[in-house]
Amino acid sequence: MIRHCVFIRFRPEVGEAEKAMIFTEIAALKERLPGFLAAHVGANVSPETGMDKGYAEGFIVDFADAKARDTYLDDADHRRTGAKIVAAAEGGVQGVLVYDLEIPD
Template sequence: MIRHCVFLRFRDDVPATDRHSIYSDLEVLCAKLPGALTIHSGLNVSPETGMDKGFSEGFVLDFADAAARDAYLVHPEHQAIAGRIVASTAGGTDGVFVFDLEV
């Protein structure tokens, strides 16, 4: 299984409604994709002050395997959502941190 972790530093001017829309669109997409198992999104609730480096929210997606993750990455709907994310984060791609784990 692949756990796809994405941590975000949204710009201050991006309203919560826009953030929630991104997460909702990801949930809709993942419900359609073979091998996409679960998705969770939300705010960082860690008590370790400052350790988040400003990445205050994000999402975690579990895939059955690397092939399912790879299909998600190139899917046109993912590409569109990813573009919205980059446009909404502080510094564009600097405001996005992606880390995949084999679980």
């Protein structure tokens, strides 16, 4: 399994409705992409002050394998939503952290 973690430093002027729309679009991909197992979205709730380095919100998507993750990455709807994320992030791509973990079976 691949756990695809995306953390975002949203620009201060990005409203809750825009954030919710982005997260909804990511989760909606599950309906049509094979191997997209689950999506989890939301704000950081860690009590460790400052450890998030400003990446206060994000999402985690679980994929059956690397092939499913790669299909997601190449998907046109994902690319459109990804562009919205970059546009909404502080500093563009500098405000987005992506980290994939391989989870053994």
